[in-house]
Amino acid sequence: MKLVRKDIEKDNAGQVTLVPEEPEDMWHTYNLLQVGDSLRASTIRKVQTESSTGSVGSNRVRTTLTLCVETIDFDSQACQLRVKGTNIQENEYVKMGAYHTIELEPNRQFTLAKKQWDSVVLERIEQACDPAWSADVAAVVMQEGLAHICLVTPSMTLTRAKVEVNIPRKRRGNCSQHDRALERFYEQVVQAIQRHIHFDVVKCVLVASPGFVREQFCDYMFQQAVKTDNKLLLENRSKFLQVHASSGHKYSLKEALCDPTVASRLSDTKAAGEVKALDDFYKMLQHEPDRAFYGLKQVEKANEALAIDTLLISDELFRHQDVATRSRYVKLVDSVKENAGTVRIFSSLHVSDCISLPLPGWKCRNFFMAHLKSGSSKALTCSCFQLGHFSLPFFSLLIPLLPGHHHIDARLNVDV
Secondary structure, eight states: OEEEEEEEOTTSOEEEEEEOOSHHHHHHHHHHOOTTOEEEEEEEEEEEEEOTTSOEEEEEEEEEEEEEEEEEEEETTTTEEEEEEEEOSOOSSSOTTOEEEEEEOTTOOEEEEESOOOHHHHHHHHHHHOTTSSOOEEEEEEETTEEEEEEEOSSBEEEEEEEEOOOOOOBTTBOHHHHHHHHHHHHHHHHHHHHHOOTTTOSEEEEEESTTHHHHHHHHHHHHHHHHTOHHHHHTGGGEEEEEOSSSSGGGHHHHHHSHHHHHHTTTSHHHHHHHHHHHHHHHHHHOGGGOOBOHHHHHHHHHTTOEEEEEEEGGGGGOSOHHHHHHHHHHHHHHHHTTOEEEEEOTBSTTOSEEOSSTTOEEEEEEEEEEOTTSOOEEEEEEEEOTTOOOSEEEEEEEOSTTSOEEEEEEEOOO
């Protein structure tokens, strides 16, 4: 993302002009946009014209419109962003108040104006415009007959290719069909790697699988690279790292990122940092369960007591349509930072987007998790639980907030 201009007043009102350069920039833009914002961008409008003879025709013209945002639609697979709203500025082709949908395009600048720019949005702009924040990790998660080629960016996990090949079973005395199918599968995976992974940007390529599939695949890939003199693969051989995963599905990537070998190799990436933060939380929950709590109010009370060391929060909360609710979340994040705490904002499109609690069937999104300072308690808030076919009216815990403070009865209502 390229920042062209930034005009923000002392009252935090103003506008910024940005140019999206990569597909991931559309995801950042999606998180910047809110209903009620003003968006000015180039678009194409179908215009009807009438000739002197009375015949009516239609032309597609490119024009620049300023819309009051009403609907935001983001396609995570194609990284396309469409914004629908009403025209709020005079235009020769579009009347005031007329509806139009702008599809934001790469390398075309747009101007976004807000009545209130909060700290979370401004920090996201800084991250998006920092060239160091790029897709520095690639992963091949595979099993026999199935492989996913993924790019792990600081904000999301993108599946660039899915390879599926039917592998016949080995027959007694005849394995030729199995071996030929496996070789064909490996060859398609190698082609997908060369097509979708940019080795000049990627620092590490994880090859994750159950059993010995990863070893067999890497042996095949580099043997073929030597035979065909494939310099791209041979020069980047040191970037390939083999790790264990339970299957070839995308969700197994989280296991690979939790591997200690991977963590040390990727210690400077945000993806590894997020997974490590979750792993630390799980360990604390297992060994010190009295420091795990549920309820937004409890997180806020811990913050009032200056007890939060690390706050983990989902970025979906900052897309809330209610201004007061969103401001409440932003105020909490700002307060934790002011009190020397650490805040990690998790992307809802990242491999770490779904938090699994050590309770049967419990998963959550839109979460708060706070690692409290030594001698304090640890708070966890989950605003949405996925319980499958189970239902619970509430979950209650007695919370020792700080030594010498009164206990707090935390009750969380769960709608299923």
